[in-house]
Amino acid sequence: MPDQPLTPDEKLQQEFNRWAEAGEGDKMQQHHLDITEKTIRRMDLRPGERVLDLGCGSGWATRLLARLVGEGPEGFGQVVGLDISDEMVRLARATSKDFDNILYVWGSAQQIPWEENFFDKVLSVESFYYYPDQERALAELFRVLAPRGRLFILINLYKDNPYSLQWVDKLKVPVHVRSAAEYVELFQRHAFENVEAVQIPDDTPTPDDYVTKSFHSLEDLRAFKRAGALLLMASKPDVRNAAPGYTIY
Template sequence: MDTKVSALPSQADQKLQQEFNQWAAAGRGDEMEDHHSDITEQTLALMDIQPADRILDLGCGTGWASRRMARVAAAGEVVGLDVADEMLRRAERSSTAFKNIRYVWGSAEKIPAGDSYFSKVLSVESFYYYADQGKALDELRRVMAPGAQLFILINLYKDNHYSLRWMTELKVPVQALSEAEYKALLEKHGFRNVQARRIPDRSPTPETYSGKWFKNAEELKDFKRIGALLLIGETSR
């Protein structure tokens, strides 16, 4: 894995690499499996993964979703791409039993893959970090095969007002668009049959909440009820 900082296309990506390498070193990469598992399982069901699918896991972190998909795409392949090489080192360590997963270091804005390669793309809680989301969508369209499907799952978007609190706390800049703005963005960048769905988080909420993002457990329950935004689109056939 070539991890020279100079190989990233922008300073914004270098900052993301530094920040998420720190998350990985602090064990936050593995914690995210618990936080994102329920909404991701609902998305995986909609993806209808087939044994021969070639799937890109964009912003794969420690690769837990890549591994879940690789079990189903047993005759295909999963490529986990992330800007943070520390995340990928952990992903590789946890994936030694899988012959059909590759982890690749790079940016969503310059995807190191050939044209028309993937039949499906999943991106969990990563898309709002991209400094140039349009560029990432153009890259996705380039690496996706004709008729391939894109699934972008995000908890931070304008219509879930609780998530906007994260913007001032996160150490890297993020984008906050509404559902309607995201749909228009995907359409502008050539995706077809664009849909948006709300994915409520059905995981149990403890009766008391002691973290920093919500005032109390009731707020956390409401955040989960509003749910994540799932954007779905297809490349033309």
């Protein structure tokens, strides 16, 4: 019997397992740390909060979040790191053994294996444009967020930063390339409120001897960093999703 073709999620799993095996998990920390720290400052995290790190990769950002929500007067906060790549999840678990408030889960953004109305905040770093069905992922994020929960989606690939388009052809999986305005419209269509898009420059210096395979030149890489990543922020309205099998009258 011929092999079944891979589903889009299986293709992502295979590709990012390859990244994990090639040591890209840790390298991404160097590339994404500056813009992620700036995003985390905007998240205004409090001890006791429940946070989802969607597309957590090797878990370095998950650990930053876990430190901020740990123990406090408001209780004991928890962070769930979710990723489609089981190799990334394995890596993240192996490097987070000292944390008792992190749980790493293997799964897809399009079918988040978690209950309704649970997370106070969601962070997702450099992952959202890979999701084959972004509409489905947004519906899932809406479902698992608590009433008035906040979403923080950070992406480096979007139309308004033309330098980012230089590396699309180098990717081995399909991606979405939308503008900030198109993303805002998409989030609003999914009933999110207070939808905002801001550009977050990457202020890390690029040394003159840095070798880039992704950009045409170091000047283009520097211009890409100056324009920065796109941070999409939104809130779930003050409503609760029904649990499966229940109807809210």
